[in-house]
Amino acid sequence: VRVGILGAGQLAQMLTEAGTRLGMSHVLLAPEHDACAASCGVFVHGDYDDPHALSRFSEHADVATFEFENVPTHAVEWLEDRIPVRPSAEVLRIAQDRLREKETFRRLGIPVPRFEAINTLLELQHHAEAVGLPAVLKTRTLGYDGKGQAIVRDTRAESLQRAWRAIGGTPAILEELVPFDRELSVIGTQSPDGEQVFYSLNENVHREGILRLTMARATDPQREIAEEYARRLLVEFGYVGTLALELFEVEGGLLANEMAPRVHNSGHWTIEGAETSQFENHMRAVCGLPLGGTLQHRAAAMVNLIGTLPAVHDVLAIPDAHLHVYGKAERPGRKVGHITLIDHANNSVEFNTRVARALELAGEDAAAYALTLRESQRGA
Ligand SMILES: Nc1ncnc2c1ncn2[C@@H]1O[C@H](COP(=O)(O)OP(=O)(O)OP(=O)(O)O)[C@@H](O)[C@H]1O
Numbered sequence: 001v002r003v004g005i006l007g008a009g010q011l012a013q014m015l016t017e018a019g020t021r022l023g024m025s026h027v028l029l030a031p032e033h034d035a036c037a038a039s040c041g042v043f044v045h046g047d048y049d050d051p052h053a054l055s056r057f058s059e060h061a062d063v064a065t066f067e068f069e070n071v072p073t074h075a076v077e078w079l080e081d082r083i084p085v086r087p088s089a090e091v092l093r094i095a096q097d098r099l100r101e102k103e104t105f106r107r108l109g110i111p112v113p114r115f116e117a118i119n120t121l122l123e124l125q126h127h128a129e130a131v132g133l134p135a136v137l138k139t140r141t142l143g144y145d146g147k148g149q150a151i152v153r154d155t156r157a158e159s160l161q162r163a164w165r166a167i168g169g170t171p172a173i174l175e176e177l178v179p180f181d182r183e184l185s186v187i188g189t190q191s192p193d194g195e196q197v198f199y200s201l202n203e204n205v206h207r208e209g210i211l212r213l214t215m216a217r218a219t220d221p222q223r224e225i226a227e228e229y230a231r232r233l234l235v236e237f238g239y240v241g242t243l244a245l246e247l248f249e250v251e252g253g254l255l256a257n258e259m260a261p262r263v264h265n266s267g268h269w270t271i272e273g274a275e276t277s278q279f280e281n282h283m284r285a286v287c288g289l290p291l292g293g294t295l296q297h298r299a300a301a302m303v304n305l306i307g308t309l310p311a312v313h314d315v316l317a318i319p320d321a322h323l324h325v326y327g328k329a330e331r332p333g334r335k336v337g338h339i340t341l342i343d344h345a346n347n348s349v350e351f352n353t354r355v356a357r358a359l360e361l362a363g364e365d366a367a368a369y370a371l372t373l374r375e376s377q378r379g380a
């Protein structure tokens with residue numbers, strides 16, 4: 001089977017690694033000259049909505065998927081007229097728009113933070129009290145890694161103006177800033193005939209809007225309810241592929257932040273830590289194959305390498321560290337690799353020491369993650 005992937009970053013790289021093992025071949029389309037997955041298959045260089053590029057891409061593919069959710073939906077619809085696209089343009093359109101996304105969650109009975117649609121500075125002034133401060137103003141579309149967001153702390157005209165200008169004065173939503181106890185994500189995969197699998201819940205720590213650490217444990221008190229919410233989304237859209245749902249845990253309950261209609265950074269640990277990775281299950285679903293088991297035997301941690309890579313030697317000096325280097329040029333704020341650690345010895349003290357070392361190599365202050373590491377100890 002020839003699988004087409006829109007986007008050629010690290011997610012495409014890990015998808016093709018899984019696909020290659022299953023005998024699939026790949027075609028990738030991306031606008032970057034130096035896309036890191038360009039050598040992972042036939043590479044079509046061009047904008048996502050370039051008709052020539054799209055038609056070359058579709059000629060090389062039996063089925064298509066995407067690794068990036070800001071692909072123009074009209075390009076995906078054009079493809080859908082020619083080959084199956086999984087997941088669909090319909091779910092992509094909703095995931096691209098924070099307002100439609102939150103309205104969908106609400107309609108499906110998935111709790112969300114208080115929010116209001118904001119189209120003008122006047123509306124921002126009008127709704128700030130109702131949403132409650134502090135709040136986050138987010139562009140409806142095109143945000144990622146915390147970009148396109150501004151915090152609103154008070155209702156002074158200049159504060160509101162500053163936030164409105166910071167996001168470029170485009171249609172937005174204003175959300176209460178949730179004082180969460182933990183950030184979680186649930187990842188599941190659905191096949192075309194409705195078979196579903198879910199991975200252990202991920203506990204995620206962000207800094208400056210960018211994911212730094214994921215801890216995944218086989219048991220979590222919130223797992224069942226998180227899975228139920230993800231299940232509703234999979235069913236609603238007749239979803240095919242891997243989906244991630246990002247959640248805030250607050251006062252023992254869950255609020256949905258956003259969904260990603262693709263494989264997700266918080267699921268990278270599944271390559272070494274689960275029976276079948278999120279990437280392989282995505283490719284299986286896209287090709288209509290039976291899904292693989294998602295069982296996790298031991299706690300897993302994933303540390304993102306952001307901006308610069310530490311010395312390979314230093315990473316590999318951590319016992320049983322799994323290093324993934326994406327082959328991207330180093331640039332501030334850019335994800336250039338990750339480290340996965342598995343608690344093989346079922347010894348959380350030793351495991352946490354290794355995770356702390358990985359965090360240090362990633363340039364993080366490991367002490368700031370003590371709470372998450374301790375939590376993992378309790379859960380193990
Ligand atoms: N309403 C909120 N309350 C508290 N924290 C928030 C809120 N919205 C966002 N954040 C924080 O900012 C991070 C990034 O926000 P969000 O997931 O909405 O944006 P994004 O740019 O799509 O990020 P990504 O692509 O990395 O998932 C969240 O993971 C969370 O840590």
Ligand SMILES: [Mg+2]
Pocket residue numbers: 246257258
């Ligand atoms: Mg997010």
